[in-house]
Amino acid sequence: MKQMVSENGHYLIGLEQNKTGLLSDPIQFPEYAVLLIHKGKGTYHADFSSFGFSGPMLLFATPMQTIYLQSETPVTYTLLRFHTDFYCIETHREEVACNGLLFNTIYIEPSVTISETEHTALYQLIEQMKEELERKDRSEMVIRAYLQLLLAKCSSMKLRSLNDKELNLPKDAIMEKFRLLLDEHYLTLHKPNDYADLLAVSPNTLSKKAVRYFGKTPSQLIQERLILEAKKMLHLTSYSIKEIAYRLQFNDEYYFSRFFKKHTQVSPLVFRNESGRTTTVNLSIQ
Structure with a gap:
């Protein structure tokens, strides 16, 4: 099982890989979402905005955003979703610094282009999280630690991307x-x-x-x-x-x-x- 739910059946965190039709039509998730694009390119639609993507790449969505992928070439991806009841990014803003950077921002694109090396590192981390999720004696503390590390790495990559952009594109x-x-x-x-x-x-x-x-x-x-x-x-x-x-x-x-x-x-x-x-x-x- 690649997901965790609460005692009352409430979705807390989970991983999905290329689930047929999942992102081909507009959908709203109650959770935060991190989409790791492995291969393929197209357009990422988030509410009323659209952004081009080409793997490897990271895409992000906040709760109840209407999102979907419009692909130009076959797209492979891993989708991570986590509910705020499992991990609150505001409470942990000092550790991961992703609120206003990856999520809940109106000024910058909810995406970051990553290198093959960065993609490999993130994929390995997600695989470790997946293994822990599938264990019968899985630990919430360990899964939270993986999630926090993943978000911190994504924030770091986004900051580097923004810094590189500023060097090439002077501020207005x-x-x-x-x-x-x-x-x-x-x-x-x-x-x-x-x-x-x-x-x-x-x-x-x-x-x-x-x-x-x-x-x-x-x-x-x-x-x-x-x-x-x-x-x-x-x-x-x-x-x-x-x-x-x-x-x-x-x-x-x-x-x-x-x-x-x-x-x-x-x-x-x-x-x-x-x-x-x-x-x-x-x-x-x-």
Whole structure:
């Protein structure tokens, strides 16, 4: 058995390899997902964004993201999924540093190209995890240790990839300022024109630069930033849906629920119930 479930049958962690049809159609997993592409190329769709991939490569997905693979050549892969009830990346952020880097980020692609050597190392680690999962006397502590090491290695590879990219592609000062402004004003400024005014550029210039720099339009980034904060509150706090709507400055919880479902395909309550709420972390969000 290549998976572990709780006493009530709740999926905790598991590995799957090239399961027929699993990722060929849009699907939402309640768990975090790490996809190790061994061979093949195509397009990775995650919610409303798309990214090209070519193995060996790592792809990542956060809980309840709508994802699927559109292949150009035959693709082989290993899919690792883990629920926050088994391993909370926020609780262990100092050890693995993957939150905002591999998962829960709107500014960078949820992927990293890896070398054959890195692929071999990750595959061996996954095989060791698989062996432990299949043992009758398997140890949760050992499996968690493998997962933590895997995530830490993936984060390190992603950081190296970003550093290499920065060396070859100088930062755009206007886009970096847009990123800062969006993180500061996403609760109150919801139109691209608002940010264009603050940056003293035309809306058309802002749009072209954003698509070139982030691969997304300003409108997409604004909406995704709000959704990201909503997911954070649903996952890491005990706030009610009504209180979250209030803190995100929506007129009422029903409008918030419609907005959330439009962009995630699920309601806030379903997201919380499926992805879980971390009881060991309770953010104080002002």
